[in-house]
Amino acid sequence: MKFCSNCGAAVTFRTPPGDSLPRHVCEQCGTIHYQNPKIVVGALPVWEDRVLLCRRAIEPRYGMWTLPAGFMENEETTAQAAARETLEEACARIEVGELYTLIDVPHISQVHMVYRARLLDLGFKPGEESLEVALFREEDIPWEQIAFRSISMSLRHFFDDRRNGTWTLHTASLAPPPAEWR
Template identity: 50%
Template sequence: MNFCSVCGSASIVRKIPNGDHFERYCCEVCGQIHYQNPNIIVGTLSVWQNKVLLAKRAIEPRKGLWNLPCGFLENGETVEEGARRETYEETAAFVEIKRLHTVYNLPHARQVYMIFLADMQHEKMSETSESSEVRLFTKEEIPWSEIAFSSTAFALKKYFENPDFPGVHIGTYWPKN
């Protein structure tokens, strides 16, 4: 942050505001405190006849690798709506959310994944502008060495270990030093 988005001033300093516990970008001209907080990524682990829906990424990062359909939650939508929307945008599949399956922290990337277990409503799916290929995988077919992100690998592993687990799996990716 180089300039204050409220007043345009370049007098931005990092400091702990009164009554706060964390450093923020603070404008010394208009007094605005510019908070920055983690983002939510919503997606689905969508199932059709015991097979799981994966999308091959058509865009960076991790282009060409397989992922659960997911993306940033948008203002004004619920987490379930966002998960359904992202699944449709990436795979053209309509899904019905069953329950929250995985919460996955990426503290260094300032992201929290929320992945929902979902049922595909029919077998219709297709590649999209965001996915070069879309297909269903049995447990044995999962391309473990070509999974795009640790969040997806974690959710798939937990799902296949125990598909009927009623709770939520919580995981965290800590970067290796």
């Protein structure tokens, strides 16, 4: 951030009185521009013994597989975000169930949430951001080709919990990956 989004003047980076962290401050109109973590919401859509995955048609991780997921929008709920992303990326209609994983990713200032979901019909197809959409049994999941750690973590919990018949919220915090992965 270099300019004030309210008045267009250049901003400075300093700690406002009474605050504990430096912020982008506009010396002309006085606006303090806070920057906050973003929420990424996804769904884990299930059809019988299979899970719906999308192959990414966009960067990052072009060509890799993921659950339908994306940045939450203003004025929606987390569950609505899960349903919207699933419709956009897989043209798939779901019934959103329980919140299933909540994963902090502090080095990129994100919080990832995945909801369990029931796929309502088989009329899915790739949305604009997907190359392919398909249903996978546990033994067919392309584990080495999953785009994000929070997604593979959510999938592993799902198959474990299904095997054990015990469903619970899973929380975690991800450290930065080794430098060669970045």
